[in-house]
Amino acid sequence: MTSEGRECSAPGAEGSEAPPEHPLSLEFVVPVAEAARLARFPILAALRQGRISTRTEELQWLDTPDGALAAEGMLIEAPRHGPRRLIALAPPAEAPWHPGQILPPVAKLAPHETPAAAEGAALMPLAALCNKRRSQRLLIGDALVVLSLLQGRLRTLAAEREIARLVLSGTAHAVLDLAGRLAAALPLLPPSQSLGAEALSLATGQAAPPRRHGAPDTSEAASAEACFTMAIGHLLEVALQEAPIARAGIEIEGVHQLRVALRRLRSVLKVFRPITGCKQGGALDGVLREMLRLLGPARDSDVFLAGIGGDLAALLPEDERLQSLLRAAEAKRQAAYATLAEALDGPGWRAAVTSGLAFMLERPWRAGAGVERLGLLDSPPQKFAALILDKRWGSLLEAGAEIETLPAEALHELRLDAKRMRYAAEVFAPVFPKKAARRFQRSLAALQEELGRSNDAAVARSLVQSLARENDEARAWAIGVAEGWCLARSMADRDGVLKAWKKLLAKESFWSAD
Numbered sequence: 001m002t003s004e005g006r007e008c009s010a011p012g013a014e015g016s017e018a019p020p021e022h023p024l025s026l027e028f029v030v031p032v033a034e035a036a037r038l039a040r041f042p043i044l045a046a047l048r049q050g051r052i053s054t055r056t057e058e059l060q061w062l063d064t065p066d067g068a069l070a071a072e073g074m075l076i077e078a079p080r081h082g083p084r085r086l087i088a089l090a091p092p093a094e095a096p097w098h099p100g101q102i103l104p105p106v107a108k109l110a111p112h113e114t115p116a117a118a119e120g121a122a123l124m125p126l127a128a129l130c131n132k133r134r135s136q137r138l139l140i141g142d143a144l145v146v147l148s149l150l151q152g153r154l155r156t157l158a159a160e161r162e163i164a165r166l167v168l169s170g171t172a173h174a175v176l177d178l179a180g181r182l183a184a185a186l187p188l189l190p191p192s193q194s195l196g197a198e199a200l201s202l203a204t205g206q207a208a209p210p211r212r213h214g215a216p217d218t219s220e221a222a223s224a225e226a227c228f229t230m231a232i233g234h235l236l237e238v239a240l241q242e243a244p245i246a247r248a249g250i251e252i253e254g255v256h257q258l259r260v261a262l263r264r265l266r267s268v269l270k271v272f273r274p275i276t277g278c279k280q281g282g283a284l285d286g287v288l289r290e291m292l293r294l295l296g297p298a299r300d301s302d303v304f305l306a307g308i309g310g311d312l313a314a315l316l317p318e319d320e321r322l323q324s325l326l327r328a329a330e331a332k333r334q335a336a337y338a339t340l341a342e343a344l345d346g347p348g349w350r351a352a353v354t355s356g357l358a359f360m361l362e363r364p365w366r367a368g369a370g371v372e373r374l375g376l377l378d379s380p381p382q383k384f385a386a387l388i389l390d391k392r393w394g395s396l397l398e399a400g401a402e403i404e405t406l407p408a409e410a411l412h413e414l415r416l417d418a419k420r421m422r423y424a425a426e427v428f429a430p431v432f433p434k435k436a437a438r439r440f441q442r443s444l445a446a447l448q449e450e451l452g453r454s455n456d457a458a459v460a461r462s463l464v465q466s467l468a469r470e471n472d473e474a475r476a477w478a479i480g481v482a483e484g485w486c487l488a489r490s491m492a493d494r495d496g497v498l499k500a501w502k503k504l505l506a507k508e509s510f511w512s513a514d
Contacts, residue, residue, distance in 0.1 A: 098233030301333035
C-alpha cells in the first residue's frame with residue numbers, strides 16, 4: 001500500500017489507469033438577476049460556437065387530489081409537447097448521488113396512462129412553468145459543451161416564483177472545467193432540490209425534505225473506491241443543503257450540521273488517502289479547512305450562549321456585570337455570523353462545491369496509480385476498512401490507556417482520536433453486519449459526547465477570556481465567574497467519560513467480528 005498522504009505519481013506510470021472520458025450533465029441554480037447577463041458574459045462569449053437558440057416551453061406537474069403520488073415521492077411531469085413522464089422527487093437513499101446530478105424519469109407514460117400509485121384517482125395540476133430555454137454551444141479546448149439556460153415563472157394557485165436553472169452537458173472534464181470557471185465569477189451552485197420538488201414545495205407551502213442527511217450510506221458500495229465516491233457525493237449534498245440555513249443564522253443547528261458535514265468530508269479524504277491521495281485531494285482539503293475555520297467562531301459562540309452562558313444567565317439574572325459579558329458574547333457571535341455569511345455568498349464556498357465535484361467525478365487518484373493501489377481501489381470495501389479501522393482503534397486505545405489520570409490537554413487529544421475513529425467507522429459501518437456496527441457506534445458516540453462536554457467547557461473559557469477589557473473590574477469579575485463555572489463542569493464530567501470508556505471497551509470491533 002502507498003504511504004498515507006503520498007501524492008499521485010505522474011501519468012503514464014506502470015499500472016496506471018486513468019478514468020475514461022464520459023458524458024456528463026450538471027444542473028445549477030442561477031439568481032434570476034444574473035441569468036439575464038449570461039448571454040453577454042465574457043467567458044461564454046469567448047467560447048461560443050454559433051448562435052444562441054431560444055425556444056418557449058411549458059410544463060405542468062400533476063398529482064391526485066389527496067397527494068397520493070407525492071406521498072410516494074413522485075409526480076407526473078407533463079410538457080406541452082411530448083409524452084408525460086413519471087418523475088421521482090429525490091433519488092433513492094441507497095443510490096450513488098452528488099450535487100448537480102439530474103434525476104432521469106421513472107417512466108414515460110402513455111397519453112391516458114395513470115401510475116399505479118394513483119389508484120385510479122383523477123389527476124389535477126399542482127404547478128406550472130412557462131419558460132424560455134436558451135442554448136449555446138461552447139468550445140472548451142477541443143471539446144464541445146452545450147449550455148442550456150431555463151428561465152421562467154413557476155406558478156401555483158397560491159404563489160409564484162421566478163426561477164433560472166443552468167444545465168451544462170458534454171464530456172466530464174470540459175463540463176467541470178466550465179463549471180469551475182463560471183462559479184468563480186457568478187453565484188452559481190447546484191440546486192438542493194429538483195425542479196419537480198420545488199414545484200411541489202411552492203404548491204404545498206412545505207419545504208422539501210433533504211435529499212441526503214447525516215452520515216453517508218455506503219451499503220451498496222462494491223469496492224473501496226465506490227465507498228469513497230459515494231461518501232463524497234453524499235456529504236457534498238448534505239453541506240449544500242445546510243449552507244443556506246447556516247448562512248441565515250436563525251437556527252444554530254444549521255452551522256452545526258454544516259460543520260459536521262465538512263468535518264466528515266475532510267475525514268473521508270484522510271481515511272482514504274492511502275489509495276486516493278493526490279494533489280487535487282490536498283487542494284480540496286485546503287478549501288474545506290478554510291471553510292471550517294470560518295464556521296468555528298460561530299459554532300463556539302452558539303454552544304457557549306446556548307449552554308454555559310445560558311446556565312449563568314439563569315443563575316444570576318439580575319447581575320449587570322454578567323449580563324454585560326453575555327451581551328459582548330452575543331456581539332461576538334453576530335460578527336462571526338456576518339463573516340460566515342460573506343464567505344458562503346462568495347467564490348470560496350462555490351469553489352469548495354465545484355472542486356469537490358470535479359475531484360469525485362474525474363478520479364485523479366487513478367492517474368499514475370500502481371498495481372497495488374489499483375488493487376485496493378477495486379477490492380471489497382471490507383478489506384480496506386479493516387486496515388484503517390484497526391489502525392485508528394489502536395491509536396484510540398493507546399491514547400486512553402491512562403484515562404483515569406489524564407490531564408485536560410490529554411483528554412482533548414483523546415476526544416480528537418475518538419472523533420477520528422467515529423468518522424471512519426461511520427463510512428465503513430454500512431458494509432458490515434448492522435447489529436454489531438450499531439452497538440459499537442452507539443458506544444463510541446456516547447464517549448465522544450462525554451468528552452465533548454469537557455471540550456465545550458474549555459472552549460467557553462477561551463471565549464470569555466477573549467472578551468476581557470483593560471481596567472474593567474466588572475468584566476474581570478464576570479469572566480472569573482464564568483471560568484469557575486467551566487472548571488466545575490469539567491470536573492463533574494470526568495465520571496461520565498470513565499463510564500463511557502469502559503462501555504466502549506466492552507464492545508466487539510464490528511470490522512473483525514465473524
